[in-house]
Amino acid sequence: MQVQIVEVGPRDGLQNESQMVPTEAKIRLIGLLAEAGLRRIEAGSFVHPRWIPQLADTADVFRQLPRNPDVTYSALVPNLRGLERARECGVTEVAVFMSASETHNRKNINKSISETFPVLREVVQEALTLGMRVRGYVSTVFGCPYEGAVPLDNSRRVTDELLKMGVYEVSIGDTIGVATPRQVQETFSVLVNDVTSERLAGHFHDTRGTGLANVAAALAEGIRTFDSSIGGLGGCPYAPGASGNISSEDLVYMLHGMGYETGVDLQKLIEAGSYIQRQLGRPLPSKVLAASLAQAETCAKNEAEGDTA
Template sequence: MLKFPEKVTVKEVGPRDGLQNEQAVIATGDKITWINQLSLTGLKYIEITSFVNPKWIPALADAVEVAKGIERVPGITYTALVPNLRGLERALEANIDEAAVFMSASETHNLKNINKSIEDTYPVLQEVVQETINAGKSVRGYVSTVFGCPYEGPVSVEAVVRVADRLFEMGIGELSLGDTIGVANPRQVTEVLKVLLKRFPAEKLAMHFHDTRGTAMANVLASLDMGITVFDASLGGLGGCPYAPGASGNLATDDLLYMLEGMGIHTGIDRDKLIAAALFIQEKVGRQLPSHSLQTLGSCAG
């Protein structure tokens, strides 16, 4: 019998991970409206944007305006991706609650995503983590390609452990393990977590699955059974990694909520308000989003 927790934290990454790869240009005001809707759903954590150089991700060039324009709800952590000290300056100016730093477990993906080797990435992130902590903010880490790389294929768990060790040594509070191209399966998830949980407590780890091959929900179940209670998801299944070919489709927040609710696992999220927010952003991107929940409504925008 699988073991399931009584409650789970769902971290909404749609405004950043969802929109970063969209072809449609979403107006700044619409982003702000959407995040404000998300803030009323019961979510306690929303990743609102990225302070990466706008030339790399033009869709999020309005990061400061979005972060300053939203209505902050007490009790919610508003976080953003921060690549370097220049990005951190903008993020702190915009008064984010938390900075998320990111790198890959595979060398080639790291080079294409960050334009640096893994070894050369560490000192850059160390500066960001230290300055963020000095500013009184928390720091989250992302490690990509944990379960496979689009360029190198399988990634060893030893490579993941090396990166995780360094990020925790820097002072991050939580590490999100990314299945960047959606290749993981439940057995692999279990085997990787067996290794990592010998080194790090379960409450310090989160899972970030993509549903590229339809295995994200099964991988959530395997993670729950291993004691993981924090999951990243993107409303409607929006988005993917622009540097990982074929990686469209994050785990959909609305589908995840449906499964967890049905299993009696508490999330604190209001399903009706979440679906309303999903329909809003679906209309703005102008296409049917891939989540099963939205498809059952039979609505198609655009």
């Protein structure tokens, strides 16, 4: 069975970093991810640099990315101006976003959920007219930092509206990493019944250590597309110091062990994780990355001791 992985590290991961990663390093990272076999990579965001300065160079990144007909590089866009900037850079797929909770949506977009629909509808329709594909994100599906539990009907309504606008897929997000496997199964069983599993993806965070367990729960409900971040890049803005996105290395390791095919070369993926870890100068949360690098270091040490024996 095939599972698709949407790599969000270059966008969702790097936007949470306190330090600026050079444009050249971002391009190199994205190239390594493509070489590892990832075919869907979210490479940046056209949100105003005032709000996300870490991704202010997204236009430069897209203009310099090596074109690969097998790889789709997408970008997040908040409005028509962001869409226009994406079009100027040759972007062929964009993503729009909103929340399932009213308070989080107002904090993020400065509009109610109902007020956000016509704004996004205009963006989606224009993107489709330009020949772009459009993906949708729904945040705080499993919990909101301001409201706590979020009614499932909120997520059903937002998902339905996004699909009616013309997005081809909706990514269901555990923004603050509070979901548990039972909650994931209950939520996806309803959403799949509403819209079919082919139109849905899972976006889980490992803030409380349940990220991969939640992937397994979503798999049981027929979900076959998941977002993840190289090295586990990205944190939770509502829980300083906590981990955020599930790690691409950890996800691929688990999926392969469960008999799923991803088309991703795990060793090359680890090399990509090692590269961005060196660029950031600190250990990343990925457990598979840490274990692989520790094993390599041990082997190198044993070989060196054998040469001097």
